[in-house]
Amino acid sequence: MAVLLVLFLLPVAAWALDTSMSADLVVRNAELGGQSVGGMNAARLAPMVAATAQRLAGSRIEITTPGGTLATTAAEVGLVVDQKTTVTNAIDLGSQPSWWKRPFEWLRSFVAPREVPVLASLDDAKLTAVVAQRDPTKRVEPVEPTIADDGDGAIHAVKGINGHGLDPATVRHLVIEAAARGATPLRATVADAVLRPRFGLADAEKLARQADALMSTSISVEAGDTAATVTPAMLRRWALAVPGDVGLVLDLDDSKVIDDLEKLLPDVGTPPLDASFKVVDGSPIIIPGVAGATCCAPVAPERILQALTAGDRSKPSVDLPLRVAEPERTVDDARAMGIVEQVGSFTTNHPANQPRVANIHRIADLVQGTIIEPGKRLS
Numbered sequence: 001m002a003v004l005l006v007l008f009l010l011p012v013a014a015w016a017l018d019t020s021m022s023a024d025l026v027v028r029n030a031e032l033g034g035q036s037v038g039g040m041n042a043a044r045l046a047p048m049v050a051a052t053a054q055r056l057a058g059s060r061i062e063i064t065t066p067g068g069t070l071a072t073t074a075a076e077v078g079l080v081v082d083q084k085t086t087v088t089n090a091i092d093l094g095s096q097p098s099w100w101k102r103p104f105e106w107l108r109s110f111v112a113p114r115e116v117p118v119l120a121s122l123d124d125a126k127l128t129a130v131v132a133q134r135d136p137t138k139r140v141e142p143v144e145p146t147i148a149d150d151g152d153g154a155i156h157a158v159k160g161i162n163g164h165g166l167d168p169a170t171v172r173h174l175v176i177e178a179a180a181r182g183a184t185p186l187r188a189t190v191a192d193a194v195l196r197p198r199f200g201l202a203d204a205e206k207l208a209r210q211a212d213a214l215m216s217t218s219i220s221v222e223a224g225d226t227a228a229t230v231t232p233a234m235l236r237r238w239a240l241a242v243p244g245d246v247g248l249v250l251d252l253d254d255s256k257v258i259d260d261l262e263k264l265l266p267d268v269g270t271p272p273l274d275a276s277f278k279v280v281d282g283s284p285i286i287i288p289g290v291a292g293a294t295c296c297a298p299v300a301p302e303r304i305l306q307a308l309t310a311g312d313r314s315k316p317s318v319d320l321p322l323r324v325a326e327p328e329r330t331v332d333d334a335r336a337m338g339i340v341e342q343v344g345s346f347t348t349n350h351p352a353n354q355p356r357v358a359n360i361h362r363i364a365d366l367v368q369g370t371i372i373e374p375g376k377r378l379s
Helices: 002-021 042-057 083-091 102-108 124-134 168-181 201-214 232-238 254-264 300-309 331-336 355-367
Strands: 030-032 060-065 068-073 146-149 155-158 163-165 186-189 193-195 219-223 226-230 239-243 248-252 276-280 283-287 292-294 323-325
Touching (some): 030 042, 042 083, 060 168, 068 124, 124 168, 146 232, 146 248, 155 201, 168 186, 201 248, 219 300, 232 254, 232 300, 248 300, 283 331
Parallel strands (some): 060 186
Antiparallel strands (some): 060 068, 146 155, 146 239, 219 226, 276 283, 292 323
């Protein structure tokens, strides 16, 4: 028994002595990216970590999947090495296991090197974009749950749909794990997986209840000098959900909002005037068109959403700016028609002060400058 105790205490004593003599040094037989760093202090180790960081920053990344290889670079996914922490962790490598394991790790280092992990991080937004764009596994993105008008006076939740492909979180873990070894290029193997929506049906149901409450009363809107009322039924038709940072957020379908407002306020603004022609001294000249204004500017959905979610309906109406309505026929279009000369004219004389003369003048004013294109007629 005494012999066994001595055999146990001798290596422990040797470990304690060795450790006390190298408290501020990397443990013996340690490697960083395949290079020996055992016994180095922080000052000697820092340049090696910097060189490793530079090498990793320029590295290729190859992710092998059942559908092929996703190839990218460290720069594209924003890989950065935390050099200071890597150096600190290397110096503390001998104190990282539990105290009773440390002597055995020390003994094992005589036959197998201890790896100094390189601490790296990735830009999650860049990585997610790269995975989505280059996923070789016939990727299908998940569809987040949303809300919709059910047609019977209420808003209901619509369940999300699972997708499949490479999970950015898994790829991130594997790339960081490969970077920790310090070898280049960075390689990993991963299978595609079910990609679940970030939010669940319960999140959509909660938002549907909130939207129902917000859209239970009408909203008055005003565009130009015309006022109108947006009914709860119309508001509900516009409702949808978009993913936010921490939950689903109420939004409006911009195209539906603009379409409905154009029908609700059809006579707002002034119509545009197309480019036209005028005969001067027997020759046609082009009169540039004039832009008009109509309902409604692209900011209209945002204005209405702000009014819905502000919680204060005391404001009499929501002011909706008009949008510019460009002429259908531009100067270039008119020039391309090739009208270069007047081919004829006529004058009709009428007795003065006759009732029909006013009508004749009216129709003349209406058709003045009107162009009858080939194959068409004036009616």
